[in-house]
Amino acid sequence: MAKRIEVSDLSIYYNNFLAVEGVNISIEPRSITAIIGPSGCGKSTFLRTLNRMHEVIPGGRVEGKVVMDGQDLYGEDVDPVDVRRQIGMVFQRPNPFPTMSIYGNVAAGIRLNNTKMKKSDLDDLVERSLKGANLWNEVKDRLDRPGAGLSGGQQQRLCIARAIAIEPDVLLMDEPASALDPISTLAIEDLMHELKERFTIVIVTHNMQQAARVSESTGFFNLNGIGQPGRLIEFNSTEKIFGNPDVKATEDYISGRFG
Amino acid sequence: MTATKAPIETPSKQPPVRRPGDRIFAGTAKGSGIFILLVLAGVAAFLIGEAIPALTAPSADIPGGEGLAGYVGPLILGTLLGAVLALLVATPLAVGIALYVTYYAPRRIAAVLGYVIDLLAAIPSVVYGFWGLAVLAPALVPFHVWTAEHLGWIPFFAGPASTSGRTMLTVGLVLAVMILPIISAIAREVFSQAPALHREAALALGATRWEMIKLAVLPYGKSGVIAGAMLGLGRALGETMAVAIILSGGAGATVNLISNSNPSTIASNIALRFPEATGLGVNTLIASGLVLFLITLAVNMLARWVVNRRADFSGAN
Numbered sequence: 001m002a003k004r005i006e007v008s009d010l011s012i013y014y015n016n017f018l019a020v021e022g023v024n025i026s027i028e029p030r031s032i033t034a035i036i037g038p039s040g041c042g043k044s045t046f047l048r049t050l051n052r053m054h055e056v057i058p059g060g061r062v063e064g065k066v067v068m069d070g071q072d073l074y075g076e077d078v079d080p081v082d083v084r085r086q087i088g089m090v091f092q093r094p095n096p097f098p099t100m101s102i103y104g105n106v107a108a109g110i111r112l113n114n115t116k117m118k119k120s121d122l123d124d125l126v127e128r129s130l131k132g133a134n135l136w137n138e139v140k141d142r143l144d145r146p147g148a149g150l151s152g153g154q155q156q157r158l159c160i161a162r163a164i165a166i167e168p169d170v171l172l173m174d175e176p177a178s179a180l181d182p183i184s185t186l187a188i189e190d191l192m193h194e195l196k197e198r199f200t201i202v203i204v205t206h207n208m209q210q211a212a213r214v215s216e217s218t219g220f221f222n223l224n225g226i227g228q229p230g231r232l233i234e235f236n237s238t239e240k241i242f243g244n245p246d247v248k249a250t251e252d253y254i255s256g257r258f259g
Numbered sequence: 260m261t262a263t264k265a266p267i268e269t270p271s272k273q274p275p276v277r278r279p280g281d282r283i284f285a286g287t288a289k290g291s292g293i294f295i296l297l298v299l300a301g302v303a304a305f306l307i308g309e310a311i312p313a314l315t316a317p318s319a320d321i322p323g324g325e326g327l328a329g330y331v332g333p334l335i336l337g338t339l340l341g342a343v344l345a346l347l348v349a350t351p352l353a354v355g356i357a358l359y360v361t362y363y364a365p366r367r368i369a370a371v372l373g374y375v376i377d378l379l380a381a382i383p384s385v386v387y388g389f390w391g392l393a394v395l396a397p398a399l400v401p402f403h404v405w406t407a408e409h410l411g412w413i414p415f416f417a418g419p420a421s422t423s424g425r426t427m428l429t430v431g432l433v434l435a436v437m438i439l440p441i442i443s444a445i446a447r448e449v450f451s452q453a454p455a456l457h458r459e460a461a462l463a464l465g466a467t468r469w470e471m472i473k474l475a476v477l478p479y480g481k482s483g484v485i486a487g488a489m490l491g492l493g494r495a496l497g498e499t500m501a502v503a504i505i506l507s508g509g510a511g512a513t514v515n516l517i518s519n520s521n522p523s524t525i526a527s528n529i530a531l532r533f534p535e536a537t538g539l540g541v542n543t544l545i546a547s548g549l550v551l552f553l554i555t556l557a558v559n560m561l562a563r564w565v566v567n568r569r570a571d572f573s574g575a576n
């Protein structure tokens with residue numbers, strides 16, 4: 001079930017350092033939202049607040065609201081663990097659990113949710129997730145081998161399979177293809193097109209063409225100078241951002257005039 | 260000048276360039292490796308050479324009059340009992356402490372706690388021995404009585420309960436405290452190095468803190484904990500003073516942990532008997548030392564095997 005996320009007046013801190021200030025954004029369900037901007041402007045930081053991974057870092061805290069289908073994710077009685085079960089994440093560097101097999105990696109999330117599942121059902125789900133991540137054919141004969149023994153692109157797809165196996169409502173991806181070759185990158189983009197039928201996807205990327213290719217909406221983050229907080233400069237449909245952006249800075253960034 | 264006439268070699272045949280730094284380092288490393296092997300071989304040769312008279316002597320001549328096996332057997336049992344008991348108590352405790360310090364405690368408490376535990380390692384074993392004798396043993400007497408009453412059906416707690424507390428149980432617990440800092444220091448080190456990448460992967464899947472530890476920290480730290488436990492076991496197997504002070508020893512082979520009659524351990528037996536030993540007595544003690552050497556060697560090899568068994572999955576790649 002894809003869900004809508006409304007972010008209002010979100011400011012993000014590392015201890016006393018204000019990293020991102022005053023973000024207002026509305027993320028549509030069943031669509032891909034791209035986040036672009038120069039290095040250090042707070043894209044990863046912002047993404048990690050959407051599933052409360054930011055507070056895992058000592059000193060990490062936020063002000064403002066993130067509301068998913070009416071529920072404030074930072075509400076008093078909201079357990080971050082529940083939030084993360086609904087909002088999955090794929091990291092910049094592939095991070096399959098090295099001590100687990102390929103099968104074990106995909107099943108890890110389900111085993112966490114403590115749902116007692118029959119072996120055959122689990123087998124099906126692992127197969128479905130690996131197929132969903134376009135990895136099944138490459139690994140179906142070595143499901144019991146370590147996940148760390150795959151190539152970088154395969155590992156990243158394994159991480160995607162792991163994330164979608166628990167059927168989250170939203171999938172966050174932080175530069176999922178930055179370490180991959182063009183072919184794996186395209187494979188992952190194709191995959192995102194399929195996944196957006198079922199999930200809300202937010203992707204951080206440094207690759208303009210990628211943002212233009214895959215996303216419906218794009219947010220451009222920027223900062224005014226070193227030590228200044230990052231801000232959301234413009235949030236618009238991808239077509240508009242890449243065709244005729246409202247803000248001059250966006251146009252400069254996209255056409256490569258700075259950043 | 261003349262070199263120009265030398266036949267041009269294909270690059271593949273050329274020996275790789277060896278820089279002086281490389282050569283010095285390789286030489287030192289190789290030298291140290293050989294030195295360690297020589298020391299080990301020397302010790303082994305000494306032990307075997309001195310043990311041979313005891314191995315070949317008629318059994319009536321061995322102290323105790325029941326042959327070498329009859330003499331060393333109870334000592335082996337005592338050594339293993341005390342050390343394994345210590346390991347069973349210390350390992351879970353050390354893992355718990357290490358996890359608490361690395362992932363649960365507020366930073367300041369963690370630092371203090373880590374420091375206090377490291378201090379435990381700095382206490383000399385004589386002090387542990389006296390502490391065990393004067394404090395722990397009397398304090399454990401009620402516990403001895405209780406186990407004899409309620410768990411008496413288990414051979415380990417068959418009783419009768421000691422009234423002095425100078426038992427294998429007390430020794431095991433003192434040894435546990437002694438090896439606790441070794442195991443927990445290593446566990447703390449490996450746990451704190453569990454990659455953030457994998458810890459975050461677990462959390463992002465919706466793992467609780469404990470589940471994150473199960474998914475990303477314990478598997479990563481497992482071989483380190485095993486290595487630490489084996490180091491601790493080695494220390495417990497060889498511990499001399501603390502055991503010699505607490506245990507009266509001299510009893511035959513019994514697994515009863517809580518009675519007054521206990522077998523001694525190899526190391527403490529050597530320490531107690533060596534000063535007065537003569538002739539074949541010395542050879543017998545050295546033969547028992549050889550056995551301890553072999554046990555320790557076996558423990559280390561077992562640990563290596565355990566650590567390597569799933570090297571594929573170790574996360575080292």
Ligand SMILES: Nc1ncnc2c1ncn2[C@@H]1O[C@H](COP(=O)(O)OP(=O)(O)OP(=O)(O)O)[C@@H](O)[C@H]1O
Nearest residue numbers: 014017019037038039040041042043044045046057
């Ligand atoms: N763990 C941290 N502790 C303190 N400051 C941090 C931490 N992580 C990031 N920052 C700071 O927050 C700001 C935003 O960083 P962030 O990683 O979100 O940038 P980014 O837009 O993702 O950059 P990139 O494109 O290079 O990944 C930077 O100034 C960075 O130095």
Ligand SMILES: [Mg+2]
Nearest residue numbers: 043044045174
């Ligand atoms: Mg980033």
